[in-house]
Amino acid sequence: MEEGNRLGGGTEAAGEEGEPEAKKRRLLCVEFASVASCDAAVAQCYLAENDWEMERALNSYFEPPVEESALESRPETTSEPETYVDLTNEETTDSTSSKVNPSENAQQEDGSMFSFITWNIDGLDLNNLQERARGVCSYLTLYNPDVIFLQEVIPPYYSYLKKRASNYEIITGHEEGYFTAIMLKKSRVKLKNQEVIPFPSTNMMRNLLCVNVSVSGNELCLMTSHLESTRGHAKERMNQLKIVLKKMQEAPESATVIFAGDTNLRDQEVTKCGGLPNNILDIWEFLGKPKHCQYTWDTQMNSNLGITATCKLRFDRIFFRAAAEEGHIIPRSLDLLGLEKLDCGRFPSDHWGLLCNLDVIL
Template structure:
């Protein structure tokens, strides 16, 4: 089962090279150092899973799954798999994934760097076609952060998918804003016939976004959908007690940005819903992650 193997991603503590078999691997050489690119092209539901989407809709999940927290990992990993198979999103963007293994022969997993945790994309093969992929380095990062980019086709429409885990902690504001600026530049520079979607854990504070500025061609999905209060905070230590923090704070760290294709006669991708996931407390008394996940639906017009 897909979920049984994906559970191993969060549960595995030691990577044993002699137990892993890769069908394909591509190496990207940057600054004379090998970086392994994490993109998994997967079917998130079994063949008999009910079809939940119309042809003119695209679904996306972005979620920092807090894989570096090893407490109650087996139950949390099973919960993550349950969410992914239940929602069966076309695009899944994950952050803080740890040690990995081969999910199944139909899936290719390559890690994004040699650090202890990284980002990952899961693309439903029956809905999207992977054309190209790359990892864009953040040269000044001190936490091994980068931008993961994939070029895909969805119903004949060109999409550029991006995810990242921006620099953490308030003290790293300057570097985080540099990373936001670079990501926005990549979104703005995409060809006019390409729709660009970014989802990830940005660690951004609102004043940092204001300082950098968002291009007029790019929209924040939460703002575009009317700033729904129930989706405002994705990291909330008052509602989520996975992290035992003495003080209570909440932020909209996890964000989704959209730059629509602007060329004539190219279909437009429009957001029509957003919801937080992972809100249910598990039997262990904790949540799937210290972040809530974001589930979005888009229509093609």
């Protein structure tokens, strides 16, 4: 929805009321709705409850201070993004926020380590998209992971990745609108088969993308998804989580199963679903809940959305089910990516990426 149209509607309505204060409140509703991606009625409700103070109303809507608040990241539109976006084939930038550990690179080369990145790259935000895409690719080049899980990919971004990351095989959940993708390093990961499992009641084009691969003699089932967004779609999101967990449990016992993606989950939603099954763990929790990589959606640190409210959520999660013969692949470390602003003054995405390293017992 274009801001100009919304402003026009608000001004006309205010004029009908004939009150300057009413006009001011209409404009506040428009501004609130624009930031929160909600309708005018919701905006008016929150503003009225907070004495028409914008910051208080937004804080109330997003519920930020609580460590695990019921807050949504920006809702996604189901319409196709603009198709004129051109991501030209330019050299990647060197903008990074972490340093390479040479010993880890050596371990990866000799097969004793397996690494992957999961990242919602925010392809629906067309602002500075070219530079942000180059920024993402600089991290992929730097860390050279075996597998990359991506969410919010759009067709121009997909085309750019195919050119810039030719050493990866890319499998997508869709090829229209916006979608997920799994990238497999050709020199290390052998693709066996792939499957896309629809979420039957999604309103946001969401599904579960699965690939079966082999790495250093280990059988892996890799999955990614972008679960339903926003607080108002918690029920659908929990239903989708149940589908994910069921699929993880149905995988062959000989396989190590890894799900990594933008879950949009709040802890209480996982609890309402009965928690994770005994044989499936949350890697962040398994590693001792390290504070440095807890929040992957943090509007205090990440200014891309321009939200003044402080919102910290662990939307991006990694679930792990070990193979029946345990000990072949063991999670070792987890770190955030994309913490440094690019030359355009923005971050590669409104989400931080996650880099996960696992030990492979040969």
